[in-house]
Amino acid sequence: MQNSPHYVISFFGIIRAGGVVVNLNPMFKAMELAPIIEKTGINMIIVQDTLCSEFNKVDNAGRIETVIVARFADFLSKQPLFSPPDEVFGTDQPFSGTVDFKDILDEGMPIPVCRIHDMDNDLAMLQLTGGTTGVPKAAMISIRSLTIAVCASMHWFGLTPKETSLGIAPFFHIMGLQVTMIPALFAGGKLVILTRFVPAIIAQAIAEKKCTVWVAAPTMITALVNMPTIEQFDFSSLRVIVTGGSPISITLQQRIKEIAPNSQLGEGYGLTEVLAAGGVVTPLGNWKPGFTGIPIIKENDLRIMDLEGREEEMPCNQKGEIAIKGPTVMNGYWNEPEETKKVMKNGWFYTGDIGLMDEDGYLKIVDRKKELILCSGFNVYPTELENTMLMHPAILEVAVIGIPDDYRGESVKAFVVLKDQFKDELTAEGLINWCKDNMAAYKRPHEVEFTESLPKSGAGKILKRLLKK
Structure with missing residues (x-):
């Protein structure tokens, strides 16, 4: 489900009852849900009413009790103070x-x-992360680690009972969950x-509810500060x-300071396997250009090791x-x-x-995992996308890479080799529309390029570095 009171209640209820939370992205389609249900052994699901139709398409949904x-x-x-999105009204059908x-x-x-x-x-959670086989791995997060x-997040940002946190970062994602939702209540x-990121509603919520803490992906901040009516709202x-x-530019930082003069900006680097607080965060008031911050948990050790041995x-x-x-490192993959x-x-x-x-002790991120694509703060794993696209009857081969995107950080581009009988039938627009029906919005390709062949090594491995060039 999307962010909602139901999610908050469910999360704490499941753990206190002795269960384990498996967060499922509400943008996932049936084809993406099926292997996750199989891998993690989910036997109960709490689903938003407007997403029931998609869940009902899952072949193995019958295994859920x-x-x-x-x-x-x-x-x-x-x-309501704000105009709710249509999905909030849902349906009355049984x-x-x-x-x-x-x-x-x-x-x-x-x-x-x-x-x-x-x-x-x-375990508190089996939190989904990337998989080399195309199916996400499930990181085992213990209750102590969480x-x-x-x-750590509560103390680092000085949260008190007087705070009002804006819960727009997705709760199913480790950043929205572990930096926003739980610390705010803790x-x-x-x-x-x-439930939905709409810049005008975000601006109204901050101003009307006097929000003091906001955890946001860089794309959210960019969209808000570029809103034409931004000066009408009080973000003090x-x-x-x-x-x-992804890094916040100096220009964007200056703009943030103009509209929210009393705020301090904190960048961070974390991973699902060590939680968001298990990485590094900018000390408030001590930002260093080009660096993401320092480790915030005393017992956590972060080192830079040689690449070979x-x-x-x-x-x-x-x-x-x-x-x-x-102590925040996962117990392993499920x-x-x-x-x-x-x-x-x-x-x-x-x-x-x-x-x-x-x-x-400040950390600078030089490069991401070689093939990982980072779209609007979400990890996109090329193998998963490629395996899904290969289910299209017209596709012979496909390779996915990330390309620069001023707004999203990176966007997905797919290089596609079509089967001979389909070369005059499938268009880039048609393939993108197919992807819309079968994968989450942040994953699907923004560009498709048809090619006669893909560059390969002598061992037959696709050379993505050449595609990037």
């Missing part, structure tokens, strides 16, 4: 074989339940929950703006692979011991990202 339908209108005020979310609340037990016994080994990360503050309440995923720590200002060790071995060594998580650290 309980389907709970969340109707967003249940929590909608009779006189869904056969399902349980209504509100009925569960109405029939709930009055005695609090907490079935957490072992914080180190009891708790430590949440405490500190005893307020959380303003919005904003104290902290946290962002990550992964055993020698590199000197200051020398590039290497970023490795992290500490049912994938070989994949876990590839990234874990003596308790260290090797990120695959290239960086350097200066003499003050």
